[in-house]
Amino acid sequence: MILAALVNGLALGAGYALLAVGWTVLLGAARLVNFAHGQLYMIGAFVTWFVISRFGLPYGIAVPVALVVVALLGVVLQLLMTRMTLDQNIVNLMLVTLAFGYLLQGGAALLFGGDPQTIDSPLQQQDLALGAARFTGQDVLIVVLALAFYALTFVVLGRTDLGRMVRGVAEDPKLAQLYGINAARVYLAVFVFAAVCAALAGAVVGPRSPILTSMGFEEVIITFLVVVLAGVGNLVGGLVVAIGLGLFTAFFGTFFPPAYSTAAAFVVLLAVLVVRPQGLAARR
Amino acid sequence: MTADLATRETTGAPAARRVPTPLRALLWVVLVALAYLLPTLLGGSDRIYTTVVLVAIFAIMSYGVDVVLSYLGEVSLGHTLFWAAGAYTTAILAVRSGWSPIPALLASVVVTVVLALLLGLATLRTREFVFSLVTYAAAIIGLTVVQNTTALGGSDGVVGVPLLELPAFGGTYVARTNAELWPIALVCLVLVVLLVSRFRRSRLGTTALMAQMNGELSTAMGVDVRRTRVLVFVLSAPITALAGWLYAYQRSYVSPDLLSPTFLLFMLTAVILPGRRLLLGPLVGAALLTSQQQLASLGGDADKIVLGGVLAVVLLASPTGLVGIWHALVRRVRGSRR
Amino acid sequence: MSALLDVADLRVRYGHSLAVHGVSLRVGGGELVAVAGANGAGKSTLVDAVAGWSRGRPTVTGSVVLAGRDVGRLAAHRRAKLGLVLVPEGKGVFDGMTVRENLQVVRPPREAAGRPYSVDDVLDVFPRLRERIAAHCSTLSGGERQMVAIGRALRAAPRLLILDEPSVGLAPRLVVEVLTHIRDLVDDGLSVLLVEQNVRAALEVADRLHLLDQGRIVASGTAAQMREDTRVAQAYLGGLGS
Numbered sequence: 001m002i003l004a005a006l007v008n009g010l011a012l013g014a015g016y017a018l019l020a021v022g023w024t025v026l027l028g029a030a031r032l033v034n035f036a037h038g039q040l041y042m043i044g045a046f047v048t049w050f051v052i053s054r055f056g057l058p059y060g061i062a063v064p065v066a067l068v069v070v071a072l073l074g075v076v077l078q079l080l081m082t083r084m085t086l087d088q089n090i091v092n093l094m095l096v097t098l099a100f101g102y103l104l105q106g107g108a109a110l111l112f113g114g115d116p117q118t119i120d121s122p123l124q125q126q127d128l129a130l131g132a133a134r135f136t137g138q139d140v141l142i143v144v145l146a147l148a149f150y151a152l153t154f155v156v157l158g159r160t161d162l163g164r165m166v167r168g169v170a171e172d173p174k175l176a177q178l179y180g181i182n183a184a185r186v187y188l189a190v191f192v193f194a195a196v197c198a199a200l201a202g203a204v205v206g207p208r209s210p211i212l213t214s215m216g217f218e219e220v221i222i223t224f225l226v227v228v229l230a231g232v233g234n235l236v237g238g239l240v241v242a243i244g245l246g247l248f249t250a251f252f253g254t255f256f257p258p259a260y261s262t263a264a265a266f267v268v269l270l271a272v273l274v275v276r277p278q279g280l281a282a283r284r
Numbered sequence: 285m286t287a288d289l290a291t292r293e294t295t296g297a298p299a300a301r302r303v304p305t306p307l308r309a310l311l312w313v314v315l316v317a318l319a320y321l322l323p324t325l326l327g328g329s330d331r332i333y334t335t336v337v338l339v340a341i342f343a344i345m346s347y348g349v350d351v352v353l354s355y356l357g358e359v360s361l362g363h364t365l366f367w368a369a370g371a372y373t374t375a376i377l378a379v380r381s382g383w384s385p386i387p388a389l390l391a392s393v394v395v396t397v398v399l400a401l402l403l404g405l406a407t408l409r410t411r412e413f414v415f416s417l418v419t420y421a422a423a424i425i426g427l428t429v430v431q432n433t434t435a436l437g438g439s440d441g442v443v444g445v446p447l448l449e450l451p452a453f454g455g456t457y458v459a460r461t462n463a464e465l466w467p468i469a470l471v472c473l474v475l476v477v478l479l480v481s482r483f484r485r486s487r488l489g490t491t492a493l494m495a496q497m498n499g500e501l502s503t504a505m506g507v508d509v510r511r512t513r514v515l516v517f518v519l520s521a522p523i524t525a526l527a528g529w530l531y532a533y534q535r536s537y538v539s540p541d542l543l544s545p546t547f548l549l550f551m552l553t554a555v556i557l558p559g560r561r562l563l564l565g566p567l568v569g570a571a572l573l574t575s576q577q578q579l580a581s582l583g584g585d586a587d588k589i590v591l592g593g594v595l596a597v598v599l600l601a602s603p604t605g606l607v608g609i610w611h612a613l614v615r616r617v618r619g620s621r622r
Numbered sequence: 623m624s625a626l627l628d629v630a631d632l633r634v635r636y637g638h639s640l641a642v643h644g645v646s647l648r649v650g651g652g653e654l655v656a657v658a659g660a661n662g663a664g665k666s667t668l669v670d671a672v673a674g675w676s677r678g679r680p681t682v683t684g685s686v687v688l689a690g691r692d693v694g695r696l697a698a699h700r701r702a703k704l705g706l707v708l709v710p711e712g713k714g715v716f717d718g719m720t721v722r723e724n725l726q727v728v729r730p731p732r733e734a735a736g737r738p739y740s741v742d743d744v745l746d747v748f749p750r751l752r753e754r755i756a757a758h759c760s761t762l763s764g765g766e767r768q769m770v771a772i773g774r775a776l777r778a779a780p781r782l783l784i785l786d787e788p789s790v791g792l793a794p795r796l797v798v799e800v801l802t803h804i805r806d807l808v809d810d811g812l813s814v815l816l817v818e819q820n821v822r823a824a825l826e827v828a829d830r831l832h833l834l835d836q837g838r839i840v841a842s843g844t845a846a847q848m849r850e851d852t853r854v855a856q857a858y859l860g861g862l863g864s
Contacts, residue, residue, distance in 0.1 A: 031413075033413045033416065033417065035420070080596075080600055081600075084599075084600075089603075090412055090413055091353075091357060091358075091359055091412075092599050092603055094359050094413060094416050095359060095552060095556065095595065095599055096595075096596055096599040096600065098361070098545075098548075098549070098552070098595075099549070099553075099592045099593075099595035099596035099599065100592070100596060101545075101592075102545060102549050102588060102591065102592035102595075103588075103589055103592035103593055103596060105545075105588065105592075106585045106586070106587075106588030106589040106591075106592060107589060109584075109585040109588070110585045110586065110589070114585075161726065161727065161729065164719065164723050164726060164727040165727060167716070167718060167719065168716050168719070168727055170718075171716050171717065171718045171719075172713070172716065174675070174676075174677050175710070175713065175714070175716065176699075177675060177697065177698040177699045177702070178673070178675060178698060178699075178702060178707070178708050178709075178710060178714075178775075179699075179702070179716075179727055179728050179774065179778075180699050180702040180703050180728060180729065180731070180778055181699055181727070182697075182699050183699070217424045217427075217545060218424060218428070220420070220424075221420070221421045221424050221425065224417045224420075224421060225421070228414060228417065232411075257432065259428055259429075259431070259432035260428075260429065260432065262425055262428060263425045263428065263429050266421055266422070266425050269418075269421075270402075270406040270418070273406050273407060273409075273410055273414070273418065274405075274406055274408075274409075277409040277410045277411075277414075
């Protein structure tokens with residue numbers, strides 16, 4: 001049972017990590033708290049389902065289609081918010097993303113209906129076992145993708161010009177202008193990246209359980225738990241906390257009613273905020 | 285008419301000075317009397333009474349958020365928690381323990397103050413958006429917890445809340461219909477508006493505004509910004525809880541949907557749509573939104589799009605709300621006349 | 623001869639207070655023009671407005687023409703791409719990055735406006751940075767950070783380099799070092815607009831100098847003329863100078 005919870009927790013945590021990686025960069029660079037993040041996750045899952053069930057295309061094609069759709073959606077949303085982002089009007093940014101999330105939820109309900117759906121992924125049928133622990137090919141995919149995305153983000157941020165621009169804008173957007181950096185364009189790139197990560201999380205985690213257009217709110221909370229516990233903008237910390245949160249959820253669910261697992265994690269967060277407001281992994 | 289008075293409030297001090305105080309008091313009395321007669325003037329149908337009662341309840345609910353958003357400049361996304369706490373405390377005490385309305389209200393206030401203190405103190409040392417995130421998480425997780433806790437009625441909620449009975453001269457006043465609930469709802473609304481108006485002029489209110497305008501400066505002037513934030517937050521919670529108390533009696537049942545983002549979006553939109561920092565703003569906003577939902581509903585999901593769309597469009601096009609648009613129009617008209 | 627930079631009737635307003643009252647000045651090719659004046663004279667506000675940059679939200683009117691092109695309405699990053707490059711007063715580097723990263727993050731514009739400097743070229747100008755190339759800028763001394771700031775500006779292939787108080791907070795020996803470097807760059811053909819509180823030091827290196835007081839130019843002339851000017855001598859060279 002311990003091993004099963006461990007394997008399940010790892011897959012859960014990898015899903016959380018994938019969900020949170022974009023937000024970590026976004027919050028670090030643009031100080032933008034995107035409350036529509038969970039709805040982008042939901043849209044990622046539903047577009048994947050829609051492409052498979054309506055057009056009969058395989059999962060492997062449906063996922064990239066979903067990513068493109070959500071990327072375009074991300075472009076539109078960020079272009080609408082460009083001014084607010086440049087002004088760093090945090091209050092209005094939070095409010096407007098909240099409104100976007102609600103709009104997306106209403107729109108998705110009209111478009112996709114209110115019934116639970118299942119994403120048909122061939123990997124979900126592939127049963128694997130590690131000793132007593134059983135898992136699916138889909139779980140492996142989630143873990144692999146999460147690790148790949150963290151590695152990619154780490155390299156891009158640390159080693160490329162794009163990454164340096166993002167870090168520059170994160171440190172001082174005004175100074176970045178003098179370096180010839182167009183902050184608006186950096187914000188756009190980061191926002192779309194975060195949206196695509198959320199959509200990918202939705203498309204690969206979605207097949208594990210039925211999907212509903214009303215989901216997305218808990219996903220924002222989980223993302224937020226990961227980002228704040230790790231310390232804003234801390235990439236490696238985010239990965240560790242996400243996996244930790246996945247394991248916590250899996251083990252909690254083994255011994256207590258699983259419905260309370262997020263609540264329990266939240267109580268932990270409140271305690272952490274009182275003791276270390278800057279997050280667990282942050283230096284000082 | 286109400287909107288007109290609301291805009292006059294924004295210009296604030298000069299308007300207040302021009303009209304002498306006794307006259308202003310009289311104006312308010314006339315306004316309240318007119319409000320009381322409004323449903324009768326609109327035909328007095330059951331639907332109208334339901335709408336005006338809901339407007340009053342939702343306006344009170346929104347005033348809680350207004351105090352935090354307009355004066356403190358912080359985004360509380362946890363007020364649905366206080367709204368639900370007020371309604372649930374009332375419903376559970378009334379249904380299971382047979383408490384009468386006034387003690388139930390007092391209990392609701394105590395419960396919400398404790399909740400607000402917990403959230404406020406936990407986020408005491410955090411940066412601005414963490415406060416919003418924590419309050420949001422509290423509300424969303426509250427929803428899951430309530431849905432899954434049988435002691436709180438689970439996903440069915442608590443049904444069979446008795447009628448609202450208040451002690452009155454020579455017996456009791458029982459609100460059997462929305463028409464009979466209307467005077468009580470109106471009295472609550474007037475009291476809340478008076479409280480908010482008092483708050484705006486109070487030391488705490490001006491301190492909050494100062495902390496919002498320039499946190500560093502007010503810190504330098506000896507204002508404890510963190511303490512102000514917690515105090516205002518704790519003050520705002522029972523206002524929303526009062527609305528929850530009324531709503532439990534109006535609807536005669538409570539269910540987890542009280543914690544849904546719908547009410548959250550409603551509160552925020554009601555404050556932002558007319559324009560922040562207007563005394564009657566949340567009332568006007570609640571009236572507009574409730575009228576749409578009650579009298580011109582497009583169906584659940586479409587109403588969501590309307591609500592989310594209104595909030596997004598206002599924030600993107602005119603963050604100062606309808607008042608901002610009005611001022612821009614006035615400026616343009618005056619400009620073209622010159 | 624048309625000047626490389628032509629600023630005419632520049633006014634900068636913060637809310638209701640006017641910080642710069644209609645300033646006009648020109649910088650020719652290969653010329654070092656200094657703007658001097660006391661603290662609060664509006665020097666930084668002036669050059670920030672020329673670069674289209676500010677940490678506040680001023681209202682700017684007047685025209686800024688760079689090599690015949692009106693750039694007065696462009697955002698700071700667009701002006702930087704056209705070769706109008708500002709090194710601001712105070713924090714001019716990304717502290718969270720190494721020296722190399724600070725230099726690398728600047729991409730010379732595709733149609734290079736001025737002379738393009740590679741990272742190596744910058745290190746030739748400031749050899750002292752070579753040994754600190756991998757250090758985080760937060761660990762550098764004031765003089766070294768100033769060199770990184772100027773170096774990253776050179777990487778942007780400037781036609782006109784604006785330096786706002788590059789010597790502030792530096793030891794006198796370093797002031798001379800930094801200003802000498804700047805003069806060398808000008809002798810290589812770069813045009814520089816230099817803001818300097820230290821009038822004596824500015825006169826050492828500048829071709830021409832404008833004196834700014836309360837947002838207005840109160841005296842202008844070649845370095846030689848200004849050295850002779852009794853007002854300048856009285857106000858700035860008497861005891862205040864260095």
